[in-house]
Amino acid sequence: MKKQLQALLDRSRFLRPWGFRVVKVKAGECSPALMAAADCAMWLAIKAEIGVEGDALTSELNTAFLAPAKGEHVYCTARVLKFGKRRIYGVAECHGKKGGLFTHHTLTYVRPQ
Numbered sequence: 001m002k003k004q005l006q007a008l009l010d011r012s013r014f015l016r017p018w019g020f021r022v023v024k025v026k027a028g029e030c031s032p033a034l035m036a037a038a039d040c041a042m043w044l045a046i047k048a049e050i051g052v053e054g055d056a057l058t059s060e061l062n063t064a065f066l067a068p069a070k071g072e073h074v075y076c077t078a079r080v081l082k083f084g085k086r087r088i089y090g091v092a093e094c095h096g097k098k099g100g101l102f103t104h105h106t107l108t109y110v111r112p113q
Contacts, residue, residue: 034074035063038092038105041078046088046109049080056088060108069094069102078107086111 010016039058046056078092088109094102 034065034069034076034094034103035061035105037074037076037094038063038078038103039107041076041092042080042090042105042107042109045078045080045090049083050111054111056109056111058107059087059110060106062106064104066101066103069096072096072100074102086113 039061043056043058047054050056073096074094075097076092076094078090080088080090082089088111090107090109092105092107094105096102
């Protein structure tokens with residue numbers, strides 16, 4: 001599985017330049033992936049508001065792990081709660097197809113001047 005996951009990273013045009021490497025794989029454990037999915041979902045929700053040319057950077061991400069996502073497809077939804085001049089606050093949730101909640105995230109982004 002480690003080789004398969006590394007091959008997936010290597011094929012990704014977005015991730016390849018970063019040189020990420022799979023160090024450890026344990027079935028049913030993928031916490032960083034859920035956090036990355038939440039961060040990405042929020043970033044896209046923000047981009048939908050400010051446009052693809054606008055910029056916003058993650059400044060804080062808090063995660064509550066509620067249940068394992070063992071062998072399930074994971075969906076992540078994000079919602080902007082407050083869109084300030086300088087800071088953007090939101091929440092994201094990673095869940096299964098049937099609605100079971102895996103993680104809950106609170107996020108803060110900053111808009112560069």
